[in-house]
Amino acid sequence: DAGITQSPRHKVTETGTPVTLRCHQTENHRYMYWYRQDPGHGLRLIHYSYGVKDTDKGEVSDGYSVSRSKTEDFLLTLESATSSQTSVYFCAISDQGQGITDTQYFGPGTRLTVL
Amino acid sequence: AQKVTQAQTEISVVEKEDVTLDCVYETRDTTYYLFWYKQPPSGELVFLIRRNSFDEQNEISGRYSWNFQKSTSSFNFTITASQVVDSAVYFCALSEAFVNNAGNMLTFGGGTRLMVKP
Numbered sequence: 001d002a003g004i005t006q007s008p009r010h011k012v013t014e015t016g017t018p019v020t021l022r023c024h025q026t027e028n029h030r031y032m033y034w035y036r037q038d039p040g041h042g043l044r045l046i047h048y049s050y051g052v053k054d055t056d057k058g059e060v061s062d063g064y065s066v067s068r069s070k071t072e073d074f075l076l077t078l079e080s081a082t083s084s085q086t087s088v089y090f091c092a093i094s095d096q097g098q099g100i101t102d103t104q105y106f107g108p109g110t111r112l113t114v115l
Numbered sequence: 116a117q118k119v120t121q122a123q124t125e126i127s128v129v130e131k132e133d134v135t136l137d138c139v140y141e142t143r144d145t146t147y148y149l150f151w152y153k154q155p156p157s158g159e160l161v162f163l164i165r166r167n168s169f170d171e172q173n174e175i176s177g178r179y180s181w182n183f184q185k186s187t188s189s190f191n192f193t194i195t196a197s198q199v200v201d202s203a204v205y206f207c208a209l210s211e212a213f214v215n216n217a218g219n220m221l222t223f224g225g226g227t228r229l230m231v232k233p
Contacts, residue, residue: 041223042208042223043206
């Protein structure tokens with residue numbers, strides 16, 4: 001199993017509060033991703049990182065920011081949580097070369113509830 | 116834009132039946148990759164298979180087999196002699212080969228929930 005952990009695993013918060021989710025990997029992989037999973041939508045990409053301090057937006061990035069100050073950590077922040085951000089959040093990692101792709105391996109997920 | 120459709124939202128079978136999960140994709144790229152992931156009731160996502168667009172050979176792994184047909188843009192997954200432990204949500208996903216640093220963004224289908232009854 002890929003060495004990926006997410007914290008916290010469960011969180012309940014109130015609308016308007018800031019929330020930070022952490023993804024930690026021990027594989028030294030270059031690429032890290034944040035997805036959210038909602039019924040009927042599968043998983044959708046929020047943001048991804050292709051190296052330390054290098055990040056870019058995904059399909060559903062509004063209301064989210066990310067940071068990556070070390071290879072092993074990728075943080076997802078909800079600046080002011082809203083009920084529409086209630087979801088299960090998955091982190092993934094991969095290691096790719098130019099022009100090819102590699103498999104993404106997923107962390108255990110974080111269930112976030114915004115009341 | 117790429118798109119993945121899993122038209123079957125739920126399938127229920129009795130143990131030992133064969134079952135096929137459908138996946139249809141859309142992409143403009145000639146080089147792309149297809150994946151299947153399994154999400155058991157415990158919630159984690161388990162990688163099952165990756166296939167690139169230049170390899171149309173079907174693959175078999177134990178009771179699992181995959182049928183990739185570029186002519187119909189489909190990548191179907193068959194479980195032979197299903198077991199209760201196969202009960203899970205199965206996701207098909209697509210990524211295009213990337214250039215520069217863009218990373219390979221996965222586009223997921225909505226998933227198919229498979230229930231195998233004893």
